[in-house]
Amino acid sequence: MAECVFHPGVETNVRCVECERPICPKDMVPTPVGYKCRECARPVKSATRFVKPQQWAIGTGVGLAVGLGGGVLIGWVLGIGFWVVYLGFGMLVGEAVRRGTGGHRTPGVAALAAACALLGAIVGGFGEFGLVLGTAAAAVYVLSNRW
Numbered sequence: 001m002a003e004c005v006f007h008p009g010v011e012t013n014v015r016c017v018e019c020e021r022p023i024c025p026k027d028m029v030p031t032p033v034g035y036k037c038r039e040c041a042r043p044v045k046s047a048t049r050f051v052k053p054q055q056w057a058i059g060t061g062v063g064l065a066v067g068l069g070g071g072v073l074i075g076w077v078l079g080i081g082f083w084v085v086y087l088g089f090g091m092l093v094g095e096a097v098r099r100g101t102g103g104h105r106t107p108g109v110a111a112l113a114a115a116c117a118l119l120g121a122i123v124g125g126f127g128e129f130g131l132v133l134g135t136a137a138a139a140v141y142v143l144s145n146r147w
């Protein structure tokens with residue numbers, strides 16, 4: 001049996017339908033789709049809900065692939081350095097990470113997107129301006145989207 005995430009030492013075999021973390025009877029909130037933990041049941045929390053470990057893994061993989069791939073393509077193959085390109089690059093990385101992590105818009109996802117964009121910008125040799133712009137665009141893109 002797993003241990004309740006809110007009450008250490010309390011064993012349970014019920015998991016939240018939303019974040020899949022183990023919860024004990026004290027934390028169960030009945031919803032139309034099943035029992036949710038008190039964090040996921042809070043409507044306000046839905047935009048910043050828990051990102052699963054496998055979603056982090058996918059998001060990191062996709063983000064790195066797009067970040068490094070884009071960085072190499074822009075910096076090495078195309079050799080272009082317009083601010084629009086850096087901005088587009090950052091947004092693309094942001095979108096890739098956001099989709100990879102399951103559409104979450106949390107500061108953690110934004111940080112991951114920024115890190116992937118930063119790495120791609122370094123590998124692509126974007127220079128200081130492109131580096132800052134690409135990284136910022138990735139983070140802002142994740143946090144500002146509303147769909």
Ligand SMILES: [Zn+2]
Nearest residue numbers: 016019037040
């Ligand atoms: Zn939950």
Ligand SMILES: [Zn+2]
Nearest residue numbers: 004006007024
């Ligand atoms: Zn509990």
